[in-house]
Amino acid sequence: MQLLHKTDMHITKTDYLEYTFCRKNLWFMKHKPELFNDKELSEFEKKIIEEGNLADEAARNLFPGGELIELVGMRGVGQTKNVLAMKPKTLFQGAFLSDVFFVQADVLHWNEPLNGWELYEVKATNDVKREIPHHHVNDLAFQKLVIESGGLKIVKAGVIHLNSEYRQKGEVDYDELFIVADLTDEVLASEDAVREEMDEMKAYLSGAEERGCDCLYRGRNAQCTTFTHSHPEVPEYSVHDINRIGGSKKLFYDWIDRGIYALEDIDNPEKLKGAKKAQHQAYMAGKPLIDHEGITELLGELVFPLQFFDYEGYSSAIPRFDGFGAYEQVPFQYSLHTMREDGEIEHREYLVTDPVGDFTRPLLERMREDMDPNGTVISWYSTYEKQRNAKLAELHPEHAEFIETINEGMFDLMTIFSKNYYVDAAFKGSASIKRVLPVVVPHLTYKALGIQKGDQAIERWEKMISPETSQKEKDQIASDLLEYCKLDTFAMVAIYQFLLKLI
Numbered sequence: 001m002q003l004l005h006k007t008d009m010h011i012t013k014t015d016y017l018e019y020t021f022c023r024k025n026l027w028f029m030k031h032k033p034e035l036f037n038d039k040e041l042s043e044f045e046k047k048i049i050e051e052g053n054l055a056d057e058a059a060r061n062l063f064p065g066g067e068l069i070e071l072v073g074m075r076g077v078g079q080t081k082n083v084l085a086m087k088p089k090t091l092f093q094g095a096f097l098s099d100v101f102f103v104q105a106d107v108l109h110w111n112e113p114l115n116g117w118e119l120y121e122v123k124a125t126n127d128v129k130r131e132i133p134h135h136h137v138n139d140l141a142f143q144k145l146v147i148e149s150g151g152l153k154i155v156k157a158g159v160i161h162l163n164s165e166y167r168q169k170g171e172v173d174y175d176e177l178f179i180v181a182d183l184t185d186e187v188l189a190s191e192d193a194v195r196e197e198m199d200e201m202k203a204y205l206s207g208a209e210e211r212g213c214d215c216l217y218r219g220r221n222a223q224c225t226t227f228t229h230s231h232p233e234v235p236e237y238s239v240h241d242i243n244r245i246g247g248s249k250k251l252f253y254d255w256i257d258r259g260i261y262a263l264e265d266i267d268n269p270e271k272l273k274g275a276k277k278a279q280h281q282a283y284m285a286g287k288p289l290i291d292h293e294g295i296t297e298l299l300g301e302l303v304f305p306l307q308f309f310d311y312e313g314y315s316s317a318i319p320r321f322d323g324f325g326a327y328e329q330v331p332f333q334y335s336l337h338t339m340r341e342d343g344e345i346e347h348r349e350y351l352v353t354d355p356v357g358d359f360t361r362p363l364l365e366r367m368r369e370d371m372d373p374n375g376t377v378i379s380w381y382s383t384y385e386k387q388r389n390a391k392l393a394e395l396h397p398e399h400a401e402f403i404e405t406i407n408e409g410m411f412d413l414m415t416i417f418s419k420n421y422y423v424d425a426a427f428k429g430s431a432s433i434k435r436v437l438p439v440v441v442p443h444l445t446y447k448a449l450g451i452q453k454g455d456q457a458i459e460r461w462e463k464m465i466s467p468e469t470s471q472k473e474k475d476q477i478a479s480d481l482l483e484y485c486k487l488d489t490f491a492m493v494a495i496y497q498f499l500l501k502l503i
């Protein structure tokens with residue numbers, strides 16, 4: 001048996017969180033990283049990590065004069081001991097090792113009256129969860145146990161999170177941007193359970209083989225990259241791919257318990273309802289389900305000129321632009337394809353290349369020039385475009401009436417797919433444009449573009465507006481962004497034309 005303490009493997013706070021999500025997943029991460037890491041992190045996942053780091057750094061402004069442990073990982077343990085010997089008032093990233101457990105605490109702040117340390121975890125979130133068990137609480141309990149076994153006394157524990165009400169105006173006001181939430185009671189209440197879990201986790205990870213994989217009982221989106229390795233018996237398109245099947249536990253669990261994985265093997269399809277039923281029917285029929293009447297009725301409501309419209313938006317944990325808050329979407333680009341009744345199509349676009357001052361005003365003014373409020377504005381998942389519009393109206397009330405007219409008449413082209421008027425089994429129950437487009441208009445593809453996904457667009461825009469980026473690269477990014485957004489709206493035009501041919 002491979003014993004954990006005989007290896008140089010340590011169990012970190014992140015490992016513990018991973019363990020609470022899926023212990024087998026963590027075992028793979030430790031023992032078979034090549035399986036665990038077979039998918040590169042998306043730009044979105046990388047950004048979440050980066051935003052967390054930025055929030056952590058920003059929160060240090062709440063404790064002026066704090067000492068930072070610069071060494072990351074185990075090398076920080078020695079440095080932490082040395083710095084603690086100098087009795088600092090605040091310590092950032094203090095590193096502690098107890099048995100196999102390792103933590104690096106975001107903030108430790110000395111509390112003189114209570115004669116001990118306050119422990120804070122910085123979360124780049126807009127709120128805090130106090131339920132037990134929840135990782136906001138358990139995460140602190142894990143840290144407290146490790147730190148206290150090294151001899152320090154924790155007298156308070158809490159989460160420092162972002163204030164969703166905060167709006168940027170000039171310099172960042174850190175005292176307003178962050179909220180310090182006291183979770184001491186919750187942490188004390190969860191300590192025993194976390195201690196038990198830590199012992200279990202150590203024993204489990206010491207095992208020579210991984211055991212138990214519960215994802216046979218979870219929908220596809222909840223599975224990790226190692227599912228195929230653990231369950232080669234499950235076909236690529238299986239009952240796990242049925243739209244939100246995790247929500248129909250009784251039915252789903254019954255199939256799994258009886259070894260029904262393939263859609264062809266479902267022996268009680270009459271129990272499926274709504275989108276699930278439609279997906280199964282389309283799969284079994286081997287062709288799309290089409291509600292011609294429904295599509296005709298919905299498209300019949302549209303008024304020319306049709307205006308296919310899409311925003312790209314940027315957000316960050318620490319607000320960068322006046323008027324916006326933490327994670328609030330900042331529209332930086334739009335694309336608009338206008339189709340007249342005679343079929344003529346015209347394209348307009350706008351990209352913010354230098355976001356200084358009141359840069360959303362010229363964007364909105366250009367929109368007013370480009371759009372005809374008498375025609376229908378068409379978007380995909382219109383909630384997003386409507387929310388951006390509403391924010392622009394809040395910032396520029398003189399344009400509120402125009403925005404209201406646009407929002408009231410906006411048509412969501414996704415509705416045709418989300419309401420099952422057109423269902424192809426290849427959508428796998430999703431109505432996202434990235435799933436629908438390659439199936440209904442396969443020749444239109446993002447593959448040849450410099451930017452292929454929304455999260456990449458955000459990352460590229462951030463790079464483009466950085467003063468460190470060369471003009472040559474800025475120009476290239478601007479061109480890539482324009483091409484990407486243009487395809488988003490042209491994709492809607494193509495899908496609309498595809499639907500027209502059906503009716």
Ligand code: SF4
Pocket residue numbers: 022023024025212213214215216222223224225226227230
């Ligand atoms: S597929 Fe699910 S249960 Fe299996 S290892 Fe991955 S996350 Fe865990």
